[in-house]
């Protein structure tokens with residue numbers, strides 16, 4: 043622990059977070075027995091053609107999927123791990139958070155420098171003009187009620203509302219097979235390259251390009267600390283491992 047303390051005190055920490063950091067906020071992870079993909083096959087639910095198929099042939103199942111996602115994220119609140127990261131930033135020790143999560147919980151906890159590799163479920167983006175619109179939790183609660191009431195034909199207009207440019211908005215999240223937001227990805231590489239320490243929290247490290255960041259850091263001899271309940275495909279890169287939940291692991295840090 044003394045060694046971890048010394049590293050942390052040097053500052054210039056960049057955190058790479060995944061679904062595991064939000065598990066204690068009530069958001070299921072993706073993989074594993076209770077993960078989202080155990081209920082919803084990602085080859086169907088994590089891409090546009092698959093989702094269109096569900097809309098056409100099993101619209102009530104699509105509604106259920108949307109409700110499961112939105113109801114979970116709207117209810118979730120940051121946990122101690124999110125707050126501890128925000129504190130490290132406030133203390134000038136943490137430079138930025140690179141997150142694969144779409145739940146907005148880092149920002150809700152007060153973190154300012156958050157790089158979102160996979161988007162944000164509370165943001166909608168017009169596919170034609172790129173304009174964005176942020177839906178606050180209170181608005182999202184109304185949105186959920188509308189999803190429950192809406193007919194199949196109206197569902198599309200609700201989820202993909204028209205933009206004034208004539209295009210359509212969609213939830214600003216990255217689905218399988220889609221490119222990551224280029225600017226965010228570039229920023230993530232730049233930040234990670236300059237870090238003194240990379241703190242990996244609650245990610246299985248199987249989804250790229252996010253998972254390439256620790257490999258780059260390892261090549262550059264950047265200190266790597268992993269906090270995860272279980273070993274992951276990135277564990278071998280870690281100089282220090284805290285085999286614990288994100289909240290208690292972060293408290294130790």
Ligand code: OAD
Pocket residue numbers: 059060061062063065066071072073074077088142143160216217218243244245246247248249269270271272273274286287288289
């Ligand atoms: P995963 O579901 O793949 O992995 C979650 C990780 O969190 C696992 O390693 C768990 O052991 C760990 N974990 C679970 N509960 C924890 C807790 N309380 N404290 C600490 N660790 C815990 O989630 P990600 O690695 O985030 O992408 O998945 C990466 C990407 O795969 C997601 O962003 C998503 C998904 O497909 C897209 O949808 C584009």
